[in-house]
Amino acid sequence: MTLRHVNAVIVGAGAGGGMVAKELATAGLSVVLLERGKWYSAADCRKDDLYNQRTSVLGAKFGPDEERNPRVLVDARGRETIVPPSDGAYSNNAACVGGGTFSYGAQAWRYLEKDFRMRSTYGAVEGSTLEDWPIGYQDLEPFYEKVEWEMGVSGDDTGNIFKAPRRKPLPMPPLPPGKEHQILQPAASRLGLHPFHIPMLRNSVPYNGRRSCMRCRWCVGFACEVNARTGTHNTVIPTALATGNCELRTGCMTREILLDSAGKATGVAYFDADNRLQRQTADLVIVSAGAVESARLLLNTRHRLFPNGLGNRHDWVGRNLQGHSYSGANGLFDHDTFDDVGPGASIAICDYNHGNPGLAGGGMLANEFIRLPYHFATAMPPWVPRWGLEQKEFIRNYYKRTVVIFGPVQEIPVFDARVQVDPKVKDAWGIPVARLSGGRHPHTVEIGRFLAGKAEAWLKEAGAMRTWTRIPGRSLSGGQHQAGTCRMGNDPQSSVVNRDCQLHDVDNIYVIDASVHVTNGGFNPALTILANAARASANLLRAWKGSKAIA
Amino acid sequence: MPSVCTGFWRAPEVRRRTILAAGASVAVAGSLIGLTRGRAAGPWRFFTPPEARTVDAICEQFIPGDRDPGAKFAGVVNYIDIQLTRAFRKHRQAYRKGLAEVDSASLAKFGKPFADLPPDRQSDVLRGIEANSKAFFELILAHTCQGFYGDPRHGGNRHMVSWKMVGLPYPPVRGRQHYEGA
Numbered sequence: 114m115t116l117r118h119v120n121a122v123i124v125g126a127g128a129g130g131g132m133v134a135k136e137l138a139t140a141g142l143s144v145v146l147l148e149r150g151k152w153y154s155a156a157d158c159r160k161d162d163l164y165n166q167r168t169s170v171l172g173a174k175f176g177p178d179e180e181r182n183p184r185v186l187v188d189a190r191g192r193e194t195i196v197p198p199s200d201g202a203y204s205n206n207a208a209c210v211g212g213g214t215f216s217y218g219a220q221a222w223r224y225l226e227k228d229f230r231m232r233s234t235y236g237a238v239e240g241s242t243l244e245d246w247p248i249g250y251q252d253l254e255p256f257y258e259k260v261e262w263e264m265g266v267s268g269d270d271t272g273n274i275f276k277a278p279r280r281k282p283l284p285m286p287p288l289p290p291g292k293e294h295q296i297l298q299p300a301a302s303r304l305g306l307h308p309f310h311i312p313m314l315r316n317s318v319p320y321n322g323r324r325s326c327m328r329c330r331w332c333v334g335f336a337c338e339v340n341a342r343t344g345t346h347n348t349v350i351p352t353a354l355a356t357g358n359c360e361l362r363t364g365c366m367t368r369e370i371l372l373d374s375a376g377k378a379t380g381v382a383y384f385d386a387d388n389r390l391q392r393q394t395a396d397l398v399i400v401s402a403g404a405v406e407s408a409r410l411l412l413n414t415r416h417r418l419f420p421n422g423l424g425n426r427h428d429w430v431g432r433n434l435q436g437h438s439y440s441g442a443n444g445l446f447d448h449d450t451f452d453d454v455g456p457g458a459s460i461a462i463c464d465y466n467h468g469n470p471g472l473a474g475g476g477m478l479a480n481e482f483i484r485l486p487y488h489f490a491t492a493m494p495p496w497v498p499r500w501g502l503e504q505k506e507f508i509r510n511y512y513k514r515t516v517v518i519f520g521p522v523q524e525i526p527v528f529d530a531r532v533q534v535d536p537k538v539k540d541a542w543g544i545p546v547a548r549l550s551g552g553r554h555p556h557t558v559e560i561g562r563f564l565a566g567k568a569e570a571w572l573k574e575a576g577a578m579r580t581w582t583r584i585p586g587r588s589l590s591g592g593q594h595q596a597g598t599c600r601m602g603n604d605p606q607s608s609v610v611n612r613d614c615q616l617h618d619v620d621n622i623y624v625i626d627a628s629v630h631v632t633n634g635g636f637n638p639a640l641t642i643l644a645n646a647a648r649a650s651a652n653l654l655r656a657w658k659g660s661k662a663i664a
Numbered sequence: 665m666p667s668v669c670t671g672f673w674r675a676p677e678v679r680r681r682t683i684l685a686a687g688a689s690v691a692v693a694g695s696l697i698g699l700t701r702g703r704a705a706g707p708w709r710f711f712t713p714p715e716a717r718t719v720d721a722i723c724e725q726f727i728p729g730d731r732d733p734g735a736k737f738a739g740v741v742n743y744i745d746i747q748l749t750r751a752f753r754k755h756r757q758a759y760r761k762g763l764a765e766v767d768s769a770s771l772a773k774f775g776k777p778f779a780d781l782p783p784d785r786q787s788d789v790l791r792g793i794e795a796n797s798k799a800f801f802e803l804i805l806a807h808t809c810q811g812f813y814g815d816p817r818h819g820g821n822r823h824m825v826s827w828k829m830v831g832l833p834y835p836p837v838r839g840r841q842h843y844e845g846a
Contacts, residue, residue, distance in 0.1 A: 171751040486830055487810060
């Protein structure tokens with residue numbers, strides 16, 4: 114069955130796809146936005162500490178469906194395991210309207226200038242595909258600003274002497290500092306560091322018709338009860354729908370991109386919410402399914418001209434899968450640090466993002482969101498027995514007396530950290546699933562060790578009696594900050610899309626999500642995904658000459 | 665229109681039906697084949713009464729009662745039993761086999777089933793399980809932690825004993841009241 118032809122079909126209603134839908138629909142293009150998950154509201158989602166986006170021991174709350182969407186993980190020894198979405202190795206990001214932005218912590222970071230020029234700054238790193246972005250900070254700056262003001266970011270980075278230049282301040286003040294902030298701020302200053310308030314896609318005051326944060330403890334991983342946290346589901350997607358030019362279809366699993374004999378895209382084939390195969394024809398196809406699924410969709414699109422998958426003539430699709438190697442430390446205090454005032458995370462430093470001796474990069478450091486009791490019990494210090502009275506005693510005494518400082522280490526990309534499509538395993542619709550393999554670069558672990566040491570020093574200065582570090586090893590990265598699998602670049606032989614996020618091989622197909630990130634910054638990537646989506650949309654619209662004509 | 669999010673309690677059945685309707689074969693579903701039906705005579709959904717006694721005793725070793733209640737009072741066995749018919753269906757075999765091992769280790773060493781041993785001998789047996797049946801040990805330890813510290817709606821943490829222990833004030837969504845001006 115063929116549906117009414119539209120100008121653009123977008124696969125995935127997360128950060129990237131949501132933003133593109135709004136930009137295109139507002140400009141008057143007809144848009145179909147396909148999302149495999151559901152459209153939740155806060156009222157649908159009871160707070161549940163065992164069943165949410167962050168703690169998925171009883172399932173992946175915001176999708177995808179546990180039994181219909183397996184993936185294959187290949188470990189360092191070559192053993193294959195079929196993993197469901199609730200498994201940590203699955204590298205899940207939420208599958209729902211809003212994508213990760215529906216349940217994230219909402220940190221809204223601009224990357225730094227050097228984050229776009231990692232290769233120029235640090236030179237080649239052995240065993241890595243470290244490279245510069247084909248665009249610079251100055252190309253994204255106007256779009257960072259646009260997202261900050263249109264969607265609404267609160268915070269105050271005036272104390273951050275390392276930040277890249279900005280023309281306008283953030284539109285909303287930060288939330289008042291909580292107890293951890295008050296403990297950590299003077300300690301950082303004593304150490305000569307430069308602490309400031311984390312920018313967040315979160316209303317600290319009423320903004321754009323939505324209310325302000327009520328500061329509950331159920332933040333990261335959960336639906337926002339009062340719609341104060343900002344994602345594409347409560348901003349750009351409703352705006353896109355309000356234009357009358359955009360139709361959102363949920364429960365729709367895209368199988369492949371349809372190509373004509375010349376290799377030009379004509380639309381997509383997808384299974385609708387009733388599992389019926391549909392064809393949506395369109396002038397443009399925008400792939401915004403997240404780093405794993407976007408790569409999977411390209412690789413599952415086979416054609417005479419692209420026998421190894423769409424856009425994959427030079428074997429770069431699915432390569433360089435990265436995320437963030439969260440490294441840091443926990444500290445124990447002899448007084449209560451817990452004030453039960455959410456979201457918890459509020460203070461950060463950028464002193465260690467760059468310029469660290471002997472290291473190619475670094476990362477931001479910030480305090481952690483509120484730990485719920487189960488989450489707390491999974492992060493015991495190495496000297497406490499793992500079971501028995503002593504462990505219980507520790508949790509009783511210290512639940513309210515810890516501070517955690519962590520940072521997203523900017524990862525050193527690895528060519529063999531990759532997404533393929535599995536030759537045997539298929540999902541519930543018969544589509545070959547993503548097959549994940551490879552691991553982190555050893556230098557990423559080194560940077561993590563450095564950053565964890567700095568976190569410990571900060572905690573000790575703040576009065577921690579005892580600290581312990583956590584540093585991820587060399588296992589495969591990805592997860593909620595997944596990125597890198599459809600690299601943006603000027604050279605078609607060593608990248609998948611051009612600087613406008615347009616596939617080198619087919620000019621009416623775009624990839625617009627974190628897949629295109631060459632490197633992923635030492636920060637949470639959401640604001641950069643949104644800003645780049647706004648930028649790519651603006652360039653697309655400039656080239657748009659009406660149906661069937663993209664210059 | 666926002667679609668209604670299926671409640672956790674009903675989710676597994678709905679999921680299974682969806683799969684059949686789609687006529688699909690998912691590789692992970694294969695793991696369900698060949699398992700015992702699980703519904704035992706007695707008050708439990710999956711465990712036999714002796715198994716439940718063993719689980720109860722193991723969990724209490726992991727999180728013993730002292731001035732605050734332990735895993736037994738919190739009903740951690742209830743949490744695990746419920747989840748073995750839901751999210752933990754894939755672990756049924758591991759429990760059946762693992763619990764049998766605990767009892768046979770206990771019988772071999774002290775001549776009694778695990779649940780009948782005094783606490784110090786129970787922890788002795790558990791240290792042996794920790795060394796020899798690592799996978800099962802880790803599984804039931806993690807599940808115990810979930811059942812004790814997690815939300816009571818899943819069958820454990822009776823009367824929110826662990827939340828009271830760490831001093832986490834009620835209501836669970838702190839902020840809602842002052843936000844609503846109540």
